[in-house]
Amino acid sequence: MNKKNNLSLCVVIIALFIATITYLFYSNNKSGAGQSDLKKNTVVNNFVGDKAPDFSLQDINGKTVTLHSFDGKNVILFFNEGQMCYPACWNQIDKLGNDPRFNSTDTVAFSIVVDTPAQWKEIESEMPQFKSANILFDVDRAVSSQYGVLSMASSMHPGSFPGHTYFVIDKKGIIRFFLDDPNMAIRNDQLADEINKLK
Secondary structure: OOHHHHHHHHHHHHHHHHHHHHHHHHHHHHHHHHHHHHHHHOOHHHHOOOEOOOOEEEEOOOOEEEOHHHOOOEEEEEEEOHHHOOOHHHHHHHHHHOOHHHEOOOEEEEEEEOOOHHHHHHHHHHOHHHHHOOEEEOOOOHHHHHOOOOOOOOOOOOOOOOOEEEEEEOOOOEEEEEEEOOOOOOOHHHHHHHHHOOO
8 A cells, every 4th residue: 555545544534533523522512411401300309398480471361470479379380291282181281270179269270381372272262161271381491491391201202392290389489299290190189189288
């Protein structure tokens, strides 16, 4: 093999080496960032006993709803996949919204979805029972991320959609109960028991 061929071979080997190192560097950085986000988003168990993060979200009528405006009431938050999750999420939203235990003078329940209000207006036009549900729209997923629910075990689209995750917040705004539910069950009785513990 002559010097010219040796030089060409060396150039190819060096180029491959640089490409491999570059790929590994960016892959590790990307993977590391994802792991960091995942760790950050799975701290919800540490939230219990802490002040619930405040938020401002729109309801189906375009009204801004803030968590702090419900100080003095127990609040249930149900983060879910929304419109795409039929029938499980629909059933959970329906049962939560039509349960008088969670729509009383001292307790209110909200279902938080990442859909648009227009999508749920279409659903309401076909299924009037959803008009009783307090649905809030987290279209940019900021609140879902803040509460760490995008990477829970119940999410079928980790990192993109919440799954089926509940928080019970007391009248002082403290998180008292957390449940991530991969079984996608109706949890009203369990939630009512948690609310009763606060009395």
